[in-house]
Structure formats: structure tokens, C-alpha cells
Amino acid sequence: MKKTSLVYKLIITFTLILAATAILVAGTLSIWFKSYYFNQKKEEFNSQSTIIENAAITYLTLDSSSNLSTLKNVMDFVSKSVNADILIADQIGYTYAVSSVSHEDYKFSNLNIPEKEMNILKQGKSIVYNNIKGNDGNEYVYMTPIFKGASFSGIIVMIAPLSSINSSLIKANEVIWLTAFIAIIIGAIIVYFYAKKRLIEPIDKIKTAARRIARGEVNEEISVTSNDEIGELADSFNVMAESLKTVDENRKAFISNVSHELRSPITSIKGFISGILDGVIPRDKEGYYLKIVYDETERLSRLINDLLDISTMETGKLKLNLQEIDISNMIRQCLAKFEGIIKENGFNVDVTLEMAHQYVYADNDRLIQVITNLIDNALKYGYENGNIKINTKSKGDKVYISIYNDGPTLTKEQTVKIWDRFYKSDISRTNKVSTGLGLPIVRLILSEHGEDIWVENCKDQGVVFKFTLKKV
Numbered sequence: 001m002k003k004t005s006l007v008y009k010l011i012i013t014f015t016l017i018l019a020a021t022a023i024l025v026a027g028t029l030s031i032w033f034k035s036y037y038f039n040q041k042k043e044e045f046n047s048q049s050t051i052i053e054n055a056a057i058t059y060l061t062l063d064s065s066s067n068l069s070t071l072k073n074v075m076d077f078v079s080k081s082v083n084a085d086i087l088i089a090d091q092i093g094y095t096y097a098v099s100s101v102s103h104e105d106y107k108f109s110n111l112n113i114p115e116k117e118m119n120i121l122k123q124g125k126s127i128v129y130n131n132i133k134g135n136d137g138n139e140y141v142y143m144t145p146i147f148k149g150a151s152f153s154g155i156i157v158m159i160a161p162l163s164s165i166n167s168s169l170i171k172a173n174e175v176i177w178l179t180a181f182i183a184i185i186i187g188a189i190i191v192y193f194y195a196k197k198r199l200i201e202p203i204d205k206i207k208t209a210a211r212r213i214a215r216g217e218v219n220e221e222i223s224v225t226s227n228d229e230i231g232e233l234a235d236s237f238n239v240m241a242e243s244l245k246t247v248d249e250n251r252k253a254f255i256s257n258v259s260h261e262l263r264s265p266i267t268s269i270k271g272f273i274s275g276i277l278d279g280v281i282p283r284d285k286e287g288y289y290l291k292i293v294y295d296e297t298e299r300l301s302r303l304i305n306d307l308l309d310i311s312t313m314e315t316g317k318l319k320l321n322l323q324e325i326d327i328s329n330m331i332r333q334c335l336a337k338f339e340g341i342i343k344e345n346g347f348n349v350d351v352t353l354e355m356a357h358q359y360v361y362a363d364n365d366r367l368i369q370v371i372t373n374l375i376d377n378a379l380k381y382g383y384e385n386g387n388i389k390i391n392t393k394s395k396g397d398k399v400y401i402s403i404y405n406d407g408p409t410l411t412k413e414q415t416v417k418i419w420d421r422f423y424k425s426d427i428s429r430t431n432k433v434s435t436g437l438g439l440p441i442v443r444l445i446l447s448e449h450g451e452d453i454w455v456e457n458c459k460d461q462g463v464v465f466k467f468t469l470k471k472v
Contacts, residue, residue: 011188011195018187026180030173037169038140042128045142045158048078052156056088056097057148068097075099084142084160087111091152093118111157113143121145122152131162138162202230206237219245254421262303265296306437309369310421313444320363320448324472327360327367327399328353331390334371338379346385354392359472360399366445367469371401373438374465378405381463389464398468406462415455419443442467 055074075086079099088097093111117127121143129141139159146154205222219241222234272289275281281289312318331351342349378388382405389404410418417423422436446453446467453467 010199011192014191014195015184015188018191019184022180022184022187026176029176033172033176034169037165037172038128038130041140041160041165042126042142044082045084046126046144048082049142049144049156049158052078052086052088053144053146056146056154056156060146060148060153071097072099082158082160083164084140084158087157087159088146089155089157091154093155111155113155117143121155140165199230202234206234209237209241213241213244258307258422262300265300268296269293303437306441309441310437310444313441313448318366318445318448320366322361322363322449324359325362325364325367326357327362327392327401327469328356328358330364330367331371331392331401334368334375335390337372338375341379342388345379347379347382347388348386349388349390351390352392354394354399358392358394358399360469361472362449362469363445366448370442370445370467371403373442374403374467377438377465378403378407381405381407383407387462394471397471399471400466400468402464402466404458404462404464408463409457409461410455410463415457418455 052071052074055071059068059071071088075088075097076099079086085098085100087095087099089095089111093113095109095111113121120127122145124145124147126142126144128143129139132139132141138161140162142158142160144156144158145152146156202222209222222237272281272293276286276289331353335349335351341347375388375390382388387404387406389402391402391404393400393402418439421440443453449469451468451470453465455463455465458464
């Protein structure tokens with residue numbers, strides 16, 4: 001048993017509570033049974049004294065030796081039935097009949113009953129002494145008055161050895177305390193096996209699984225079917241395990257994607273520079289290949305900057321400088337940066353702004369990043385000579401911005417995965433110009449602003465991205 005185990009502490013606590021309860025109940029029963037037993041003894045003596053009283057009155061009335069013999073026979077019979085010696089005294093306390101030889105010395109002697117007790121007897125009440133020193137040890141003494149009509153005529157004294165009464169009480173107490181002891185043992189066993197089934201085994205499963213997860217075995221799950229707090233803990237653990245599994249899979253995928261994204265441009269840069277240094281590439285072609293190296297370097301720079309942005313936002317270190325921004329003017333400025341690509345690919349751009357100047361609360365640099373990434377995404381996935389539409393519309397305290405391209409629609413799977421890092425819905429078209437981090441960054445930036453972004457397929461053709469900003 002581990003001293004630090006909470007479960008075993010609970011078992012010990014419950015056992016001690018059970019033991020204390022059983023001892024309290026047993027002690028209460030012992031006291032109650034003793035009182036009950038003496039009351040029953042008193043009732044027994046009282047009922048039997050009626051028989052003796054009738055014989056004693058007959059003897060006192062007729063005053064004959066035959067009636068004395070009858071009285072003694074009655075006393076002997078009652079004495080045996082109640083296991084007690086019986087004395088008969090007159091109204092002043094002198095004994096004139098005894099049922100046992102052991103109390104023969106009381107015959108024709110004064111019992112010396114105190115005046116206070118004598119007055120109680122004269123009132124027709126009984127007196128009980130639970131522990132009187134007698135010839136054979138302590139005795140139980142019961143005294144009840146004899147009345148002839150309304151006249152106090154004598155006293156019946158019934159004496160029982162206290163040892164015989166206590167022997168019955170001892171046997172009863174033995175049964176009570178033995179039952180309590182057995183109840184404690186059985187209760188402790190039940191508590192242990194119940195705790196083992198309901199607490200120890202499930203917690204051991206959770207502990208073992210937690211250690212395996214700590215070693216990197218993220219596929220570990222536990223099966224606990226109890227419908228209580230332990231079951232809820234097991235469910236929470238499984239949710240955590242599943243989350244860790246997902247995180248681990250994402251980590252592996254992230255490392256794989258980063259490695260791939262870094263390896264490709266580095267390989268190109270290394271190959272072209274090596275070719276120039278070795279003279280494999282003709283001098284008149286060096287400028288062309290150096291331009292490729294420069295583009296690959298720019299691609300690496302974008303990737304690293306995007307990764308740094310994601311890391312900053314996910315660790316909560318992004319500090320926003322919220323201010324009033326003219327969203328209409330910002331859209332026009334961001335769109336101007338893509339003027340060359342728009343003309344080169346023959347895009348038809350339609351910009352519909354609700355107001356010429358519409359103000360929102362946002363971080364200026366980060367909002368430029370959002371709009372730039374979304375326009376860039378629309379141009380990458382839109383068809384050549386296709387349509388790009390940018391709209392703004394206010395509703396309540398929000399401004400809704402939508403950016404549409406008439407490229408291919410997204411499947412259900414794609415609408416979920418486009419927010420994942422390094423995901424590209426069309427690798428063949430974007431492998432060289434996209435890091436796959438633009439949309440995840442957009443979503444993180446807007447989340448930091450407390451705003452939403454979502455994507456919808458249009459009925460006819462194309463995809464539209466919509467996001468909200470707080471209106472000034």
C-alpha cells in the first residue's frame with residue numbers, strides 16, 4: 001500500500017468512519033440492552049410478586065400453619081421460575097418467611113429498611129437496588145409492598161445474584177460486539193473491492209496511459225465505462241489523447257512541409273550558383289539564372305516571414321495597434337500593388353465600395369497583410385482573363401468585405417483544409433508562387449481582432465471569401 005495514494009487514503013478513511021459508526025451503534029445497543037434487560041427483570045419480578053402477594057394476604061388473614069406451608073410452596077415455585085430468593089417481611093420490616101437456606105439468617109430479623117424507602121413502599125411503589133453487597137457477592141434486590149385492602153401489611157423482597165443477570169448481559173454484549181466486528185471487516189472488504197473496481201483500476205489505467213503518452217505513445221486511449229466523475233475524467237483524458245495525437249500528426253506534417261518548402265528553393269539556389277561557379281552555365285545566361293536565384297531567395301524570405309508571423313500569433317505575442325482605418329482607401333492601395341499581374345493575366349477587376357471613405361477599427365499593417373493575401377489568393381486561383389470582384393457593405397456595427405474570383409469551386413474537404421498550414425488546393429498552379437501559409441495567417445490575424453472569415457462557393461462559378469471588421 002502506498003502511503004501517498006489518495007485512493008488508499010479514501011479507503012482507510014471510509015473504513016475508519018465505518019468502524020466508528022459500528023462501535024457507536026454497538027455501544028448504544030449495549031447500554032440500551034442493559035437498561036431494557038433490567039426493566040424486563042423488574043417487570044418479571046413485579047408480575048410474579050402478585051402471586052406471592054395473594055398467598056401472603058391469605059396467610060396473614062387466616063393465620064394458620066397450613067397457609068404458611070402454602071405460602072412457602074408458592075415462594076419456592078416463584079423463586080425457581082425467576083431464579084431469585086424471596087423474603088416476606090411484615091409492615092415494620094421483620095422477616096417471617098424465606099425461600100432459600102442461604103438467606104435463613106434473615107428469618108425473624110429486621111431488614112432495617114430506611115424510613116425514606118419505607119415511606120415509598122407504604123405509598124404502593126416498588127424499590128430496586130441494582131448493586132447491593134450480599135452473602136454471595138453483589139445482588140439485585142427488588143422490594144414491593146403487600147396491601148390487605150387499603151392497609152399496608154408487609155413487604156416482598158426478591159433477591160437475585162447480579163452475576164447471573166450479568167452473565168446474560170455479557171452474552172448479549174458478546175453477540176453485539178462480535179456482530180459489529182464482523183460488520184467492520186465485511187464493510188472494509190466491500191469498500192476495498194468497490195474502490196478497487198470503481199477507483200483504483202480506472203485510475204491505474206489513466207496513470208499507465210498518461211505515462212505512455214509521456215513517452216510519446218500518443219495513440220494511447222483508455223476504456224472506462226463508469227457513468228461518474230472517473231468516467232468523465234477518462235473521457236477528458238481520451239479527448240486530450242486525441243488532441244495530442246492530432247497535434248503530433250500536425251507537427252510531423254508541419255516539419256515535413258517546412259522541410260519540403262525549404263529544400264526546394266535551397267536546392268535550386270545551390271544548383272544554379274554551383275553551375276555559375278563551375279562555368280557550366282554560360283556567361284551570357286548568368287543573369288537569367290541569377291534572377292531565378294533571386295526569386296527563390298525571395299520565396300525563402302516570404303516563407304520564413306510567414307512562419308515567424310504564425311509563431312508570433314499562435315504564442316499570443318502579437319501586439320495589435322488598433323486605430324481608425326479607411327478600409328475603402330486601403331483596398332484601393334492594396335489592389336494597386338497587383339496592377340502588373342492583373343494586366344499581364346487580363347483579369348477584369350470590379351470594385352464596389354459602399355462608401356468612398358469607410359472607417360473601421362484595425363491594425364493598419366496587419367489589415368494590409370489580410371487584404372493583400374486575399375487578393376493574391378484570388379489572382380492565383382482565378383482563371384486568366386477571369387473576373388475579380390471586391391465589395392464592401394455595412395450591417396449593424398460591422399463592415400463586411402468580400403473578395404471573389406471565378407476560379408474552380410471548392411469541395412467540402414477543401415473548404416476545411418484551406419485554413420491548414422501549407423495546404424494548397426491546386427499544387428500545379430501555385431507550387432512556385434505560394435507558401436500555403438497565406439490563408440492561415442489571414443485567419444489568425446482576424447481572430448486576434450475578434451473577427452470572422454469564411455469561404456463560400458458561388459452558385460454559378462467561383463469562390464468568395466468574406467470577413468468582418470468593426471465599424472467606427
